[in-house]
Each structure stands twice: as C-alpha cells, then as structure tokens.
Amino acid sequence: MLNAYFCNSMSISSDKLQYLIQDPNLDSDLKAIAQKVMKQERITFDEGVLLYEKGELSYLGVLANYIREQRHGNKTYFNRNFHIEPTNLCVYDCKFCSYSRLIKQKEEGWAYTMEEMMDIVKQYDEQPVTEVHIVGGVLPQYDLDFYANLFTNIKKHRSDLHVKALTPVEYHYIFKKAKIEYAEGMKRMKEAGLESIPGGGAEIFHPEIREQIAKDKCTGEQWLAIHEEWHKLGMRSNATMLYGHIESFWHRVDHMEQLRQLQDRTGGFQTFIPLKFRNQDNQMSDVPEVNVIEDLRNYAIARIYLDNFDHIKSYWAMIGRNTAQLSLAFGVDDIDGTIDDTTKIYSMAGSEEQNPAMSTKELVDLIKQVGRHPIERDTLYKVVQDYQDYEFPEENKPKYYALPVINS
Numbered sequence: 001m002l003n004a005y006f007c008n009s010m011s012i013s014s015d016k017l018q019y020l021i022q023d024p025n026l027d028s029d030l031k032a033i034a035q036k037v038m039k040q041e042r043i044t045f046d047e048g049v050l051l052y053e054k055g056e057l058s059y060l061g062v063l064a065n066y067i068r069e070q071r072h073g074n075k076t077y078f079n080r081n082f083h084i085e086p087t088n089l090c091v092y093d094c095k096f097c098s099y100s101r102l103i104k105q106k107e108e109g110w111a112y113t114m115e116e117m118m119d120i121v122k123q124y125d126e127q128p129v130t131e132v133h134i135v136g137g138v139l140p141q142y143d144l145d146f147y148a149n150l151f152t153n154i155k156k157h158r159s160d161l162h163v164k165a166l167t168p169v170e171y172h173y174i175f176k177k178a179k180i181e182y183a184e185g186m187k188r189m190k191e192a193g194l195e196s197i198p199g200g201g202a203e204i205f206h207p208e209i210r211e212q213i214a215k216d217k218c219t220g221e222q223w224l225a226i227h228e229e230w231h232k233l234g235m236r237s238n239a240t241m242l243y244g245h246i247e248s249f250w251h252r253v254d255h256m257e258q259l260r261q262l263q264d265r266t267g268g269f270q271t272f273i274p275l276k277f278r279n280q281d282n283q284m285s286d287v288p289e290v291n292v293i294e295d296l297r298n299y300a301i302a303r304i305y306l307d308n309f310d311h312i313k314s315y316w317a318m319i320g321r322n323t324a325q326l327s328l329a330f331g332v333d334d335i336d337g338t339i340d341d342t343t344k345i346y347s348m349a350g351s352e353e354q355n356p357a358m359s360t361k362e363l364v365d366l367i368k369q370v371g372r373h374p375i376e377r378d379t380l381y382k383v384v385q386d387y388q389d390y391e392f393p394e395e396n397k398p399k400y401y402a403l404p405v406i407n408s
C-alpha cells in the first residue's frame with residue numbers, strides 16, 4: 001500500500017515535469033534547464049543565476065520536487081538531539097548576529113564551565129537522543145585543550161551520543177592560537193571524540209559580502225579548507241548559507257558553486273541548510289527580511305543546483321511550522337528535529353518560534369499532514385525509527401516529550 005503510494009507520488013512529480021517541458025509558453029532557457037533536470041544533468045553557474053532571476057515559484061517547485069522524490073520519495077527526516085551553547089560572548093562582531101554579546105557586555109551573557117556543560121549532557125541521560133550539538137560564541141578560554149577535553153568527557157560519559165560540534169569559525173581561532181595547521185587540528189579533534197561538524201559560519205563566502213557582515217572571522221576559503229581537511233579524515237559535515245540580506249543572487253550561486261566543487265572533490269557533505277537572515281536586535285535591523293516566496297524559491301534552487309548533496313534541510317524553529325511544511329514540496333527532505341529550549345539562536349534573531357518546542361508526535365503529525373513519510377534518523381542518516389505506521393503509546397500522547405535540536 002505504502003509502496004504504491006510512493007510510486008504514485010513519484011510518477012505524479014515526473015508527469016508534472018513532463019507537462020512543464022511541453023508547455024509552449026515556457027521561456028526557452030527555463031525549458032532547457034527543466035530538460036537537464038529530467039535527464040539528471042548538472043546545471044551551470046549562469047543557469048543557477050537565471051533560476052533566481054526568472055524562475056517562478058510554481059516552476060521551481062516542479063523541478064525541485066521531482067529531484068526530491070527521485071532521491072527520497074516521500075521520506076522526510078528528523079532527528080532528536082540537544083544543544084549546548086557554551087557561551088553567547090564572542091570576540092567577533094558579525095553584523096547580522098542577534099545572539100552574541102561582545103565581551104564588554106558580559107553582564108548580558110553566559111559562559112559555561114566544563115562542569116556546567118557536562119551537567120547539561122547528564123540531564124539527557126534517560127532520554128533517547130542520538131546527538132549533542134555544540135556551537136556558540138568564540139572566547140579565548142575555550143581553546144583546543146578545553147574542547148578536546150569536553151569531547152572526550154562526553155564520549156566517556158555516554159559513548160552512544162554523537163558529538164557534532166563547532167564550526168570553522170571556532171576551529172580557525174583555536175588552531176591559530178595553538179599554532180597548528182588545520183590538518184593536525186582536525187586530527188586532534190577526531191582523536192578527542194569529535195564525530196561531525198555542523199554547517200554554521202559559512203554565511204556568504206564571497207569577500208564582497210563577507211567583509212561587510214562578518215569581516216573578522218575566518219574567510220570563505222578558510223571555512224572550505226577546514227571542511228576539506230575534515231572530509232579527508234573520512235568524516236562528514238554539513239553546510240549552510242545565510243541568505244536574504246545584502247547579497248545578490250549571483251553571490252548565492254557563487255556560494256553554492258564553491259560547495260558543489262568541494263563536494264565533487266571529497267563527497268563529505270551530507271546536508272545543505274539555507275538559513276534565513278532575521279533582522280531583529282542586530283546591527284542590520286534596517287535590512288528588510290525576504291518573504292516566504294523567496295524562502296521557498298531559495299530551497300528549490302538549492303535542491304536543483306546542489307546535485308551532489310544528498311539532503312536539503314529547513315529548520316522549522318527558524319522559519320515556522322507552516323513554512324517548514326511548505327518547504328517539503330520545494331526540495332526539502334529534512335526538517336531537523338524535535339526541540340526544547342536549549343537553543344536561543346533563532347528566537348533571539350526574531351523567529352516566529354519564540355519558545356520552540358515540539359514533541360516527537362507533533363513533529364510526526366506535521367510531516368504526515370502534508371503527505372510525507374516521517375523517519376527519525378541519526379546524525380549520519382541511519383534510520384532510528386520509521387514513523388509511517390507507528391502508533392504512539394496512549395500515555396505518551398498528551399505528554400510533552402522533551403527532545404531538542406537545531407542548527408546545522
């Protein structure tokens with residue numbers, strides 16, 4: 001029954017693409033791109049820009065949904081993790097950041113000790129989480145040895161917990177301070193217990209934009225080099241793009257092109273996560289946010305352009321539940337996870353979800369409501385639980401099932 005539904009759904013998305021290609025009114029450039037998608041051929045840089053300039057939402061949705069269903073059918077992934085945000089104090093001053101407080105504003109910040117971080121880990125001892133996600137501000141006391149010890153302590157305490165931690169922003173800083181090369185640093189992190197790297201800190205790679213919004217932290221080239229060293233160790237990571245501020249469509253395609261080229265070399269990326277710029281309480285509050293149409297167009301173009309990425313993810317906590325449901329028809333196959341209040345990154349930036357919390361059942365229902373097939377995954381996309389025909393125990397139905405997640 002289920003298989004019949006999948007086949008039916010996939011043949012519908014294929015039929016829609018055929019109809020689109022046969023439309024006599026379709027622009028000839030857009031038709032050529034649709035034909036490439038049908039033949040599973042890669043689109044060029046200029047075609048990526050063209051999609052942003054000319055591709056209407058309905059057109060992009062047909063292409064992206066076709067690719068999504070060819071790869072994953074109706075499967076829609078989520079995971080269960082929790083966050084540790086070691087500090088919101090930061091030596092950097094990214095203009096879009098609503099989260100960090102400069103060290104001089106210390107009274108508004110927090111900076112956990114090793115013991116406090118381990119206490120957070122222990123709070124989840126009895127819970128079926130599969131991953132701890134660690135990311136926050138950059139401070140001198142959180143150096144190479146500190147993080148190496150933290151990863152080792154977590155793995156000693158709970159070996160089944162996957163440690164996904166820090167971005168090239170932190171790694172560049174701590175390796176420079178320790179006077180070691182990226183390759184040696186990543187090897188040290190792996191030996192200490194690090195298992196994967198989230199996608200944050202990428203923003204927009206091109207220096208024309210990066211220097212205006214995040215000029216002091218690692219460059220785009222350094223971000224890519226650190227991921228490349230990590231991939232060379234046989235390890236996996238994610239990638240993000242902060243879109244919808246002062247960048248042009250060309251900069252977005254340039255960003256994805258650099259990711260596509262690195263992925264061709266290493267195959268180490270799992271998931272691409274477009275992150276919407278939010279303008280609350282930061283130094284770019286005068287920059288308007290893009291609308292939901294642009295959010296969906298951006299997901300769809302990412303799905304079309306990044307032909308060597310397995311997964312495209314949206315964060316329901318960042319874009320809201322309704323847009324997250326819509327995104328599943330525009331190329332997205334992962335909506336991250338159940339979440340409690342262990343992350344403040346999105347609520348502090350002005351997300352609709354000020355107190356993001358969703359039980360496993362609510363998340364499963366959210367996915368099923370739009371005809372998709374919910375799958376709980378671990379960090380490396382191994383199936384933990386297939387929820388398509390799962391019956392939640394009666395006693396769990398009204399109860400909040402606290403399970404967190406977020407971010408790249």
Ligand code: SF4
Nearest residue numbers: 090092094097100137
């Ligand atoms: S975005 Fe990251 S690196 Fe930049 S100021 Fe915020 S916490 Fe610091």
